[in-house]
Amino acid sequence: MDGIVASASSEIQGAGAGTQPRPAPPCTFVVFGGGGDLTKRLLVPAIYNLACAGLLDDGFSIVAVDWAELSSDILRAQFHDALQEFVARRGTSATVLRDDIWQWLHTRVTYLRGSFEEAETYDWLAQRVGGGNAVFYLAVAARFFGPIVDNLGTSGLTEEADGAYRRVIVEKPFGHDLKSARELNTRLLGTLRERQIYRIDHYLGKETVQNIMALRFSNGFFEPLWNRQNIDHVQITAAETVGVEKRGRFYEGTGALRDMVPNHLMQLLAMTAMEAPVSFDADAVRDEKSKVLKAIHSLMPEDVVRGQYTAGALAGAPVRGYRDEPDVAPESRTETYVAMKLNIDNWRWAGVPFYLRTGKRLAVRKTEIAIHFRHAPYALFRDTPVERLTPNIMIMHIQPTEGVTMQFGAKIPGPTVRLGGVRMKFDYSEWFSEGPSTGYETLIYDCMTGDATLFQRADNIEAGWRAVQPVLDWCDRPEEAPLCSYAAGSAGPVEADALLARDGRHWLGLTA
């Protein structure tokens, strides 16, 4: 199936260009867990990219708070190495670290060795931050979220005086289930106002996820078709080739469902299914997301498949099964794959199933949303060699490929009426030449400028957990939540195929 490849046109691009963003106001960016992996792999590269784009003020600085025996100099050297690795790995336009930017950045990094639970740490921070703007980024294990925010509150660091802002970014996992997410919200809201809390879901930092809204609402031809009259079903896939890596202990208590569904997959679903908000105002967008998530019909056990990978092969190399991974129990019943069928009970979507699947150690790495349209009536073709019509599918590719594919039928050249499926593809990288990004740039910049649109509000988080809570309840009763197996490197358990087959449908292939 050869595609028609869209090509860049500066004329069209120019017509859509917006105004250039301005540097964020001065800010002390305090990272709890500042010596950790997330900070080095993602936050510091994102900050570096913001600096390259001229989006940081001269009054910007980083304070990394952590337990480890480090000094500011050692941490700066670690950041430097991490940045070099990042530009070498991800670089497109520039593959070497910009010295001018590094010189600017490194003098702005300070390390504070301290406990997250002792007043001394916060006294020091209060002195350091003074009366200025501050972002507190919680890049720490979830058990510290509550204590850190309590301490920030007690030490007065969350008070916004004289126009200065104080904001807290909370990493995932936000809660372990609906009850704990509610408790955490209540605890944070005991100290902070909702507008000070930025609950992160890194999927919302991905350009292609943000593009779902742009695509749907800035074009005249999608929205009129975007409903149960025209759409047969939707498939949302987040397939990974990686296993649990060094996170066995964390993953044992989490599993694929908690790790990916109430957050990342629900965000993809909300972006795809929400009504058009009246503006890009954070609350207008988040109101619509909440509404659609709350309209998800209560899940039934037969609509869920849980799987765990056994030994298999990926890219020709053997890989071990989940139960043989480090820090995983030999009898573990933790799922590494989950597929489910959801129904959204509202006027736009009633009767249109949304099939979701996510898993580790699958055949390919691929995140995409496929909108399957209803078949056209066949009558016209009944006296021709055409046996069936090509399904119309629109695929929004989130990663690793970024773009949109439209699949439809066309006449195969020749004297008889024969149809072939063709694909028309828009590829992000062919149209736009954006620099390397981690996905955290927008999120950090938005927080510093007070735009919470891409962050989850308390009710969004709770709506995501509410949707999956019935499955979590069954998992406490193993006989009701069977665990299937699939070989590493496959497309997932056969039971997940049966979930669609019983509705006369099938998953799109898991191929690169």
Ligand code: BG6
């Ligand atoms: C994280 C999960 O939130 O998302 C990981 O904890 C998962 O298990 C990751 O691998 C996937 O993110 P991405 O951006 O690689 O799709």
